[in-house]
Amino acid sequence: MKQRPRIYDSDTQKALMWERWKQGWTLHEIGKLFDRAHSPHN
Secondary structure (H helix, E strand, C coil): CCCCCCCCCCHHHHHHHHHHHHCCCCHHHHHHHCCCCCCCCC
């Protein structure tokens, strides 16, 4: 099985995701910021 490249790899993206998570955003909502749904099958 081929491994997908990491989507969230920049420090800026990590910081943004962490801030959203602390604000109570869901992983699905955060994923939409990066045009990705939170699903291993996308």
